[in-house]
Amino acid sequence: MFTLALHAARKTPADIIAENFSLLALALLSFGAVIFLFFLLASRTSVKTQEWLKYLVFLVPSILLLVVGLIYPAIRTLILAFMDKEAETFVGFDNFVWAFTIPEITVVLANTAIWVVTAPILSTVIGLAIAYMTDRMKRPAAIKSLIFMPMAISFVGAGIIWKFVYNYQPNDNKPDIGLLSAIFKGLGLTPPNWLLEAPLNSFLLIVVMIWIQTGFAMVVLSAALKNIPDEVVEAAMLDGAAPWKRFYLVSVPMIRATIVVVLTTITIGTLKVFDIVRTMTGGNFQTNVIANEMYSQAFRQMNFGRGSALAIILFVAIIPIIIYNIRQLRLERTER
Amino acid sequence: MTSLINKSLVKSKAKNVFSSPWAALGAWIIAILWTIPTFGLLVTSIRPEKDINNSGWWTFFVNPNISFENYQQVLFEGSTTNPPLYQFFFNSLAVTLPAVIFPITLAVFAAYALAWFEFKGRDFIFFSIFALQVIPLQLTLIPLLQLFAKGLVIGDVTIIPDFNITGTYIPIWIAHTIFGLPMAIFLLHNFLRQIPRELIEAARVDGAGWFTLFSKIVLPLSVPAIASFAIFQFLWVWNDLLVGLTFGGGAKEVAPMTIRLAEMVGTRGSGWELLTAGAFVSIVVPLIVFFSLQRYFVRGLLAGSVKG
Secondary structure (H helix, E strand, C coil): CHHHHHHHHCCCHHHHHHHHHHHHHHHHHHHHHHHHHHHHHHCCCCHHHHHHHHHHHHHHHHHHHHHHHHHHHHHHHHHHCCECCCCCCECCCHHHHHHHHCHHHHHHHHHHHHHHHHHHHHHHHHHHHHHHHHHCCCCCHHHHHHHHHHHHCCHHHHHHHHHHHCCCCCCCCCCCCCHHHHHHHHCCCCCCCCCCCCCHHHHHHHHHHHHHHHHHHHHHHHHHHHCCCHHHHHHHHHCCCCHHHHHHHHHHHHCHHHHHHHHHHHHHHHHCCCHHHHHHCCCCCCCCCHHHHHHHHHHHCCCHHHHHHHHHHHHHHHHHHHHHHHHHHHHHHHHC | CHHHHHHHHHCCCHHHHCCCHHHHHHHHHHHHHHHHHHHHHHHHHCCCHHHHHHCCHHHHHCCCCCCCHHHHHHHHCCCCCCCCHHHHHHHHHHHHHHHHHHHHHHHHHHHHHHHHCCCCCHHHHHHHHHHHCCCCHHHCHHHHHHHHHHCEEECCEEEECCCCCCCCCHHHHHHHHHHHHHHHHHHHHHHHHCCCHHHHHHHHHCCCCHHHHHHHHHHHHCHHHHHHHHHHHHHHHHHCCHHHHHHCCCCCCCCCHHHHHHHHHHHCCCCHHHHHHHHHHHHHHHHHHHHHCHHHHHHHHHCCCCCC
16 A cells, blocks of 8 residues: 555656657747737837838847847856865966876876877868768768767767677676677687777777768768869879879869868867766776766766866867967968 | 859769779778678668677678668667667757758848948958858857856846746857857858849849848848758758757757767667667768758858868
């Protein structure tokens, strides 16, 4: 009887879904109704009223949201980075000194640097190779779709997919269920405990990022390759340039600006990588990266000062990439 | 970059003169390598638990035992502490729909204003929004969370009151809306600028107000751009973990599937029968969207995609 009562008091999943979807319907309907009413009323006002009303309806909501939701929090984080755990007293550069001197955190920064150097370059190189290889193919759609597909998969899903590939069987008498271990044994090698051994494990996590980002690089670079005028390619062919030479003497220089955009986009994404590390190792075994540590400091340790300092470090690392990107774009424009 | 896409679509096939079978072979090998991990997950998810733990998934082809028990279990059987996955599936839907609709609506409005209203400071606002794209989420998480939890009080003046919305979907929706806005406004603005000036002016001369102009001309014309961004934002929100974790307040009633899956990996690292089935449930929706609307997705991607 008691368990029954307890059971009745607890909401079933179906109840929760029903509740959530009522809220959802309410939110969508009221959002739609507000906008519809605004439009109905606004379109009946005089031309003169519309001259100022149009700003209020079209522009002000977005600007307000961006100011309150992005600009104000960014400034506030900058202040918090110089305050203590509870954001009460000013502590100067203590949080930054902490980040750059405590060994656990310097490892995090070093790992992030490894990610940033390897993942964007490898994704771009592989993506470019596939783009070039498929450039002259008659039906590249299937190949491209397969390589592009991981872009649609969440980092969490990708983490599970690859954790399974890296599965390690400690018991010698049981067969391997991880693909990588099985391949190793098939080659007569002893597989290591993949995700526990540093620095190997960090590289295995980076593989997941490359797996996801290569498709992006491929799609963008492939569009750029297609954009090279036929005459240029034909001229190079008439000059008798070998395919490989044509690639790095003609194609690559012509799409340099796009390569830079791809590289920087992936770099920024890599700097912020969080889900892969969190899902696959939880940041343990020396695989932690800055975005994951920022989350742990801010929302597990509840140390707002340190969390903010890490966020600032992350942002500062992004700034030069953006400046470089803008410069390249300008350069390209003046060349034309 | 928009012109780049159009050209590549119209592009002749003149370059087909040279097509190396080796290049094609190489590309196919990479494509297959790229697909094996996902394929392994799918195969594993339909094998009985006993098979999964005692043999590699590749042995499925010599010893094919199919079972949907894993799906049954992970989707419908909860535990005392955790509801079944289907609840999280619906949570993901409930998170995603408004988190796609809200930013798109607001962004079309703002893009329209920035593209066609003449006013001082327009360029400044546009470039500021463009620049905001690079702000990493991490830079805003703590203050934004405090805003939702406590409102905004400066001195004694309450600027934003505490609405008591922690643990509901509302903070997640708002957060996704805010984070999606800069890119959405930027993309849609570039698109709306391309509407011929004569078209807008002709409508204005005919006496159409700014609101009628928007709903009768601008909105219908911007449907393709909206579709591109919608897919982008959909994939982004559906696949997100960080925003859900931070703004969901840890409540299981609102947590999207990614949170539950990440938790499952952590607590039962070896329960592959449930993990593979669960992971497949979560990736099947974006995969369907992706394969059916790939063209729009690529278009959005090529239109410039640096997201915060």
